Amino acid sequence: MASKINIDLAVNGTSHAVSIEPRRTLADVLRDDCGLTGTHIGCEHGVCGACTVLVDDKPVRSCLMFGVQAEGKAIRTVEGLANGDTLHPLQQAFWENHGLQCGFCTPGFLMLSAGVLEQNPDMSDDEIRDVLSSNLCRCTGYQNIVKAVQIAARELRARPRV
Amino acid sequence: MSYIGRSLRRIEDRPLLLGKGSFAADCNAPGHLHMRVVRSPVAFGRILGVETAEAAALEGVAAIWTADDVAGLPPIDFRQMGLERLAPYRQWVLARHYVRYVGDPVAVVFAVDPYVAEDAADLVFCDIEELAPQLDATAEPVTFMPDIHLGLLSEPAVIRRGYGDLDAAFAAAHKIVALEVKVGRHTGVPLETRGGLAVHDADTDVLTLYGAAKVPHYNRDAISRMLGLAPGRLELSEGHVGGGFGIRGELYPEDVLLCAAALRLRRPVKWIEDRKEHLLAANHSRDQVYRLHAAVDQRGFILGLKAEVFTDQGAYVRTHGTTVTDLSAAMLPGPYVIPAYSVEGHIRLTNKTPAGTYRAPGRYESTFARERLIDRIATELALAPVEVRRVNLIAAEAMPFDRGIETLGTAVVYDSGKYRDLLERVLDRLSYDRLQAELAARRDRGEHVGLGIACFVEKSGLGPQDLVRIKVDGRGTVAIVTGVASVGQGVETVLAQICAETIGIPIERISVIHGQTDRIEIGFGAFASRVTVMAGSAVKIASEALRDRALETAAKLLQTSPDALRLSGGMVEAVGGGASLPLGDVALHLEGAGGLTGEGRFVAGHMTYPYGVHAAQVKVDPSTCAITIERYLIGYDVGRAINPMLIEGQIVGAAAQGIGGALLEEFVYDENGQPLAASFADYLMPTCHEVPAIEVLLREDAPSPLNPLGVKGAGEAGINAVGAALAAAIDAALQRPGAVTQLPITPARLHRILRGPQS
Amino acid sequence: MKPAPFDYVRPASLSEVLALLAKHKDDCKILAGGQSLVPAMNFRLARPAVLIDINDIRELDYIRSDDSGLTIGALTRHAAFHRSVVAGPLGAMLSKVASNIAHYPIRQRGTFAGSLAHADPASEWCLVATTLDAAIVAKSTRGERTIAIGDFFNGTFSTDLEADELLTEIRLPALGQGWRTGFYEFSRRAGDFALGMALAALRFEAGIVREARLGVGGVSDRAIRLRKLEARLVGGAASPQMIDTIAHEAWASVSPIGDIHATPEYRRDLVATAVRRALAEAAA
Incomplete structure (x- = not known):
């Protein structure tokens, strides 16, 4: 086994001290070393987007980054999306609009949408659809996912910005 | 408050939204080992040896097994009964003598970490003498395993079905219409790959397999038989399941290896399939060729239909046995009268990944074939395709309609349906005549646009039975325990809605326990769109029993008669107002007498047959061969809708998969049997760009007379006729009737249609 | 995996x-x-x-623009081009091309220079670099050299870079006044690798093409610049008839590869369509 590297990872505002081989993907480190299994692994080659997390506020495929690369970065995962018991508007919109069935792709879609809407809150419905084509869902046919994100985007826009 | 018929948001969603799901890969146990399968790199060959020494020497490797290490394990059985003659075609958990497809498990490595397990698996060397693979299911059968099974050919079975006087039909024909069509090889590909964790508890001597799906009870019994475990020594536990679609949850070699390893290595063992493995090893599906001959009269009425079907079953016959071909044979006539019919369904083995069922197995394919035939008949007789459908559809007055055929051990009897009525409603919704005129005008302006219609009958609610137990506790909360499984389709919400409606309790107080073999003694799982029909009916029966018991008990406590009471809002209350009692109090009162419970068992000897119509409007760009779906409408009669939002979700999601199979997804092999679509860069599933807004016209015109709810299944309606409708629409857009005879309609195939074969 | x-x-x-x-x-x-x-x-x-x-080498993360053109540092991500990086036709064209590269999260990480060093024949940036005649700067402990794009690609996944060299910078010539561009890509799904694509840049003076750049990608083992056809465009008005002629000649000039997504015949037809559409956009 290759030697391990000790690093601190900042995930959802909490520091995790981990000792990892450099070859471990960020997705595996989050799941196995940080115990945050909300980030799902669907393809490990960057296509399905189930493992999407935010690194320094940008949505990225965590299967295409190594854990060691995330040292010093602010990582956000689905576990950090809700505010205590209050669901994030995206989570609420997915729930109200039946935007999930099996729920496996859901964390990836939520983090993708959360990251993109923070960077670009004024996206049109078409732009939202274009971004959502980044991730795969096998259950819903996307209709309700797109609808949920569009609705949440409107709600987020209506909020006072900080 | 009424619960049935309302589009309630789901009770199971919250943990999934918060990242607190428990999928197979989320299960861990202290000190667990990771299993990695070493797979055949070649399509067909004789195993000369498997060298494991170098891999075994790697730090962190606990064990490596080859076929010799599991010599005592039998091959994996069929879930269908009565297929003894197919026994030699079953798959061993590790290949013996021969490998028969790229991906065939040859060895397994157990190591402390999945990375190390993969390092070690890379070091296992399979010495294989390569042989010429069989890759065409329509070719003459060849030897299955030379030297091992003398004379055994690659055609395990031929399914023959039929009824009526076919000779007379053909003798009386105005015309004979012939057609050959092919449906490509594709499959379910759930977003969660397969996986599991097997844990043996030394204190109780119980082995538990986490990560179960679809048919936990059957798999418990099957694995127990294979490992020689007494009843009670193995339990299966289902957590969240990341999509099923027919393929996930079937019993595969890896499930058995996991359980065997946890027992033998005395450590928990985990296996998570990677995506490449999934595309090589989990069941493929479809891959059928249909050769049809129809005897028709002048109106296009089909007097008789003769069919030959070739199913490319892949390397082995897996758990589904002959199911796909059997269903193809039985459902090919679909919603049409067709008074005489015969079919020969050839199940042929090739050196590709073994095949099984995928959402609407045998119907996606047979609907494509049948509806292409209807369109061909219309062309040859110069009739409108819709008119030929009208002429052939079974009339509502003919219901129940006995097809005169059996499938999966039950007679095919369409229980109810207003097929012609639904077709007219769909045409109406489309403003059919006006739309066709608009499309014709656009074509005159040089656009390539067209509309396609396809009709189908589905089957749902396969028995034989299901059992449900419901219990109310002292706090007034309700637990429903069922043996069916959840693959993400909304089982918990639907069952809770039926219970809430029946016992008048807020749905928030209901929880549903499913897929746990230690919680209920029987369970038949989640397939064939059976859960709402079977478990839903059992919930209704159990809820009624519980309600009666609650009313009787409360009547004694309130010194009145049960007739004077009703259940509402979690209370037992007097019909005329006055005294009331929380349901939880009734439960407390009954604690010494077994509690406030209800049990329901629903037994079904026949399936129920929903039906529908798909309409697709497409635009073709002949310069790029791009196909754009401009509009897609699905009319569907579900009998009775428990939760319309969830039904639409099922239909839209299935339609997206149907679009994938019709336009994008295909497992392509080269001439050596090497799979060329073994990643998501080459196996193309639709994204939200490729799926148009799907309109659903949901009807409740013909409730099923076969169950107390009147429901029919909804899982497969959305996918059934997608290939058929899109093919017809593309024909129309090109104004080339009969152009499409093969799915998927890739741009390269469309190019060939438009330009003809080129050198 | x-x-x-x-x-x-x-x-x-x-x-x-x-x-x-x-x-x-x-x-x-x-x-x-x-x-x-x-x-x-x-x-x-x-x-x-x-x-x-190399993600910590901040000195490689830059885009500089001057009269001679655009200089792109090795750490510049695809997403940097979402918004126009330079006023005028070049920035707008790069922005349009970038939106065709894979998907949003991939574009947050992937780099322009990485695409060139990887040398996938279906890469959009390889087509841009080839068509616009980019210069590639490579550094090693032995020094620095500039490689003309025509000498850079050796074939699929193969470049002129030595094992000890780092691609540090790409230089794209400016497209000043009068330049108009067109880009067309066809892929099986949005975000997939191109089955065929074309990039055109035309400099007009009083309605007449004075300079032309035309390239196709996703067709053979590397992006191809169609210099002969560029020459034919110069001096004309890029009329629809001329565009048809050029598209047909592009069709005749390529020898496409076949794979599971596209036959050579289909790809050849796509080349013609892509060239026609890219030129039509530039000439519009």
């Missing part, structure tokens, strides 16, 4: 990177965006012994 073991280094300066490259040569790989390399490593198709992560 877990990568094989490797040693990981994340140097803090360019000189350290070059020293490491000189030391490890073919045993190492540069990790920038990783959006092509890491999938290859997860499939174990790539097994570098040493991975040199």
Whole structure:
């Protein structure tokens, strides 16, 4: 086994001290070393987007980054999306609009949408659809996912910005 | 408050939204080992040896097994009964003598970490003498395993079905219409790959397999038989399941290896399939060729239909046995009268990944074939395709309609349906005549646009039975325990809605326990769109029993008669107002007498047959061969809708998969049997760009007379006729009737249609 | 699909990177965006012994623009081009091309330079660099050299870069007044690799084409610049008839590859369509 590297990872505002081989993907480190299994692994080659997390506020495929690369970065995962018991508007919109069935792709879609809407809150419905084509869902046919994100985007826009 | 018929948001969603799901890969146990399968790199060959020494020497490797290490394990059985003659075609958990497809498990490595397990698996060397693979299911059968099974050919079975006087039909024909069509090889590909964790508890001597799906009870019994475990020594536990679609949850070699390893290595063992493995090893599906001959009269009425079907079953016959071909044979006539019919369904083995069922197995394919035939008949007789459908559809007055055929051990009897009525409603919704005129005008302006219609009958609610137990506790909360499984389709919400409606309790107080073999003694799982029909009916029966018991008990406590009471809002209350009692109090009162419970068992000897119509409007760009779906409408009669939002979700999601199979997804092999679509860069599933807004016209015109709810299944309606409708629409857009005879309609195939074969 | 073991280094300066490259040569790989390399490593198709992560080399993260053109540093991500990086036709064209590269999250990590170094024949940036006659700057401990794009690509996944060299910079010539561009790509799904694409840039003076750039990608083992056809465009008005003629000649001039997504015949027809549409956009 290759030697391990000790690093601190900042995930959802909490520091995790981990000792990892450099070859471990960020997705595996989050799941196995940080115990945050909300980030799902669907393809490990960057296509399905189930493992999407935010690194320094940008949505990225965590299967295409190594854990060691995330040292010093602010990582956000689905576990950090809700505010205590209050669901994030995206989570609420997915729930109200039946935007999930099996729920496996859901964390990836939520983090993708959360990251993109923070960077670009004024996206049109078409732009939202274009971004959502980044991730795969096998259950819903996307209709309700797109609808949920569009609705949440409107709600987020209506909020006072900080 | 009424619960049935309302589009309630789901009770199971919250943990999934918060990242607190428990999928197979989320299960861990202290000190667990990771299993990695070493797979055949070649399509067909004789195993000369498997060298494991170098891999075994790697730090962190606990064990490596080859076929010799599991010599005592039998091959994996069929879930269908009565297929003894197919026994030699079953798959061993590790290949013996021969490998028969790229991906065939040859060895397994157990190591402390999945990375190390993969390092070690890379070091296992399979010495294989390569042989010429069989890759065409329509070719003459060849030897299955030379030297091992003398004379055994690659055609395990031929399914023959039929009824009526076919000779007379053909003798009386105005015309004979012939057609050959092919449906490509594709499959379910759930977003969660397969996986599991097997844990043996030394204190109780119980082995538990986490990560179960679809048919936990059957798999418990099957694995127990294979490992020689007494009843009670193995339990299966289902957590969240990341999509099923027919393929996930079937019993595969890896499930058995996991359980065997946890027992033998005395450590928990985990296996998570990677995506490449999934595309090589989990069941493929479809891959059928249909050769049809129809005897028709002048109106296009089909007097008789003769069919030959070739199913490319892949390397082995897996758990589904002959199911796909059997269903193809039985459902090919679909919603049409067709008074005489015969079919020969050839199940042929090739050196590709073994095949099984995928959402609407045998119907996606047979609907494509049948509806292409209807369109061909219309062309040859110069009739409108819709008119030929009208002429052939079974009339509502003919219901129940006995097809005169059996499938999966039950007679095919369409229980109810207003097929012609639904077709007219769909045409109406489309403003059919006006739309066709608009499309014709656009074509005159040089656009390539067209509309396609396809009709189908589905089957749902396969028995034989299901059992449900419901219990109310002292706090007034309700637990429903069922043996069916959840693959993400909304089982918990639907069952809770039926219970809430029946016992008048807020749905928030209901929880549903499913897929746990230690919680209920029987369970038949989640397939064939059976859960709402079977478990839903059992919930209704159990809820009624519980309600009666609650009313009787409360009547004694309130010194009145049960007739004077009703259940509402979690209370037992007097019909005329006055005294009331929380349901939880009734439960407390009954604690010494077994509690406030209800049990329901629903037994079904026949399936129920929903039906529908798909309409697709497409635009073709002949310069790029791009196909754009401009509009897609699905009319569907579900009998009775428990939760319309969830039904639409099922239909839209299935339609997206149907679009994938019709336009994008295909497992392509080269001439050596090497799979060329073994990643998501080459196996193309639709994204939200490729799926148009799907309109659903949901009807409740013909409730099923076969169950107390009147429901029919909804899982497969959305996918059934997608290939058929899109093919017809593309024909129309090109104004080339009969152009499409093969799915998927890739741009390269469309190019060939438009330009003809080129050198 | 877990990568094989490797040693990981994340140097803090360019000189350290070059020293490491000189030391490890073919045993190492540069990790920038990783959006092509890491999938290859997860499939174990790539097994570098040493991975040199250049993401901390801030001096490589820049886009500079002056009269002569655009200079793109090795750490510039695809997403940097979402908004126009330079006023005028070049920035607008790069922005349009960028939106065709894979998907949003991939574009947050993947780099312009990484695409060129990877040399996938279906890469949009390889087409841009080829068509616009980019210059590639490579550095090593031995020094710096500039490679003309025509000498850079050797074929699929193969470039002129030596094992100890780092691609540090790409220089794109400016497209000043009078330039108009057109880009057309066809892929099976949005975001997939191109089955055929074309890029056209035309400089008009009083309605007449004075300079032309035309290239196609996704067709053979590298992007192709169609110089003969460029010459035919110059002096004309890029009329629809002329565009048809050029499209047909593009069709005749390429020898496309076949794969599971497209036959050579189909690709050849796509080339004609892509050229026609790219030129029509530029001429519009």
